[in-house]
Amino acid sequence: MNTKVTIAGITFKNPILTASGTFGAGEEYSQFVNLSRLGGVVTKGVSNVPWEGNPTPRVAEVYGGMLNAVGLQNPGVETLIERDIPFLKKYDTKIIVNVCGHSMFEYLDVVERLNDQPVDMLEINISCPNVKEGGIGFGQDPKMAARVAKDVRRVSKHPFIMKLSPNVTHIAEIAKAVEAEGADAVSLINTITGMKIDVRTRKFALANKTGGLSGPAVHPVAVRMVYETAQAVNIPIIGMGGVMNAMDALEMLLAGATAVAVGTANFTNPTVTVDIINDMNQFMVEQGIEDIRELIGAVKQ
Numbered sequence: 001m002n003t004k005v006t007i008a009g010i011t012f013k014n015p016i017l018t019a020s021g022t023f024g025a026g027e028e029y030s031q032f033v034n035l036s037r038l039g040g041v042v043t044k045g046v047s048n049v050p051w052e053g054n055p056t057p058r059v060a061e062v063y064g065g066m067l068n069a070v071g072l073q074n075p076g077v078e079t080l081i082e083r084d085i086p087f088l089k090k091y092d093t094k095i096i097v098n099v100c101g102h103s104m105f106e107y108l109d110v111v112e113r114l115n116d117q118p119v120d121m122l123e124i125n126i127s128c129p130n131v132k133e134g135g136i137g138f139g140q141d142p143k144m145a146a147r148v149a150k151d152v153r154r155v156s157k158h159p160f161i162m163k164l165s166p167n168v169t170h171i172a173e174i175a176k177a178v179e180a181e182g183a184d185a186v187s188l189i190n191t192i193t194g195m196k197i198d199v200r201t202r203k204f205a206l207a208n209k210t211g212g213l214s215g216p217a218v219h220p221v222a223v224r225m226v227y228e229t230a231q232a233v234n235i236p237i238i239g240m241g242g243v244m245n246a247m248d249a250l251e252m253l254l255a256g257a258t259a260v261a262v263g264t265a266n267f268t269n270p271t272v273t274v275d276i277i278n279d280m281n282q283f284m285v286e287q288g289i290e291d292i293r294e295l296i297g298a299v300k301q
Contacts (some may be wrong), residue, residue: 191214
C-alpha cells in the first residue's frame with residue numbers, strides 16, 4: 001500500500017501535514033505524537049524580525065470552531081534557524097517553513113535567509129496585510145499575489161507554496177495568478193474573517209474586533225474552494241480548513257488536494273494528526289485502495 005505523495009519534487013511519506021500556527025515547530029506536540037509519522041511539519045509563520053502580535057484577548061470559541069487574532073506573533077527567523085530547524089531535523093519528516101511579512105522586503109529577507117537552511121519547502125502566507133497598500137492582504141488582489149510569487153521565485157532556492165486567503169471573490173483566479181509566476185504549489189484555505197460580540201458586556205470578544213474563523217464550520221467552504229482551484233491550475237494543492245478526522249482529509253483529496261494540513265483540530269486533540277494517518281490507512285485497506293494517489297481529484301461528476 002502506497003501512501004506517498006510528491007509536491008514540487010519533494011516526496012512525503014503520507015499526505016498529512018500540520019497547518020501553520022497550530023503546531024508551533026512541533027516541540028510541544030512531540031510529547032504526544034511521533035513527528036516522524038507525519039508527512040511534514042509546517043512551522044508557525046516566521047518574519048524577518050520578532051513580532052509581538054495583537055493585544056489580548058485574541059482567541060474566542062464560536063459555534064463550530066474558533067476565532068483567532070493572534071497576529072502572527074513569532075520570535076523571528078533567527079530563532080527558527082538556531083532553535084526550531086535543528087529540533088525538526090531530529091525527525092524523519094519534511095520541514096516546511098511558513099513565511100510572513102508586511103512588505104515585499106520582509107518576505108524576501110526571510111526567504112533569502114532560509115536559502116542555505118536544510119528545509120524542504122517554504123509556504124508564503126499572502127494573507128498578511130500590505131502596509132504600503134493601506135493594509136489590504138497581499139492575497140486579495142491577483143496582481144499583488146502574482147508579484148509576491150514572482151519575486152519569491154527570483155530569490156528562493158527552495159520550492160515554495162503560496163497560502164491563499166478565502167476572503168476573495170474568486171480564489172481560483174488568485175491561484176492561477178501565482179501559478180503563472182512560478183509558484184510550485186498552493187495551500188488553501190486560510191481563515192475566514194469573522195467577529196463575535198458578548199451580548200452581556202456589549203464588547204467585542206477579540207481586542208482586534210475581527211479574527212480568523214477556523215474549525216469544522218469552514219470545512220465545506222474549504223472543500224468547495226479546493227475543488228474550484230483544482231479545476232483551474234496544474235500545480236499541486238494542499239487542502240486545509242476544518243479537517244477534524246480522516247473522512248475530512250479524504251474529502252479534501254477527492255476534491256483535488258494532493259496533501260492535507262490539519263490545524264484547529266490539534267487544539268482539541270493533540271494526537272489528531274497520527275489518528276488521521278492511522279484511520280486513513282485503515283480506510284485504504286477496507287476499500288482495497290493500493291495507492292493514495294488514486295483518490296486525488298477522484299470525485300465523481
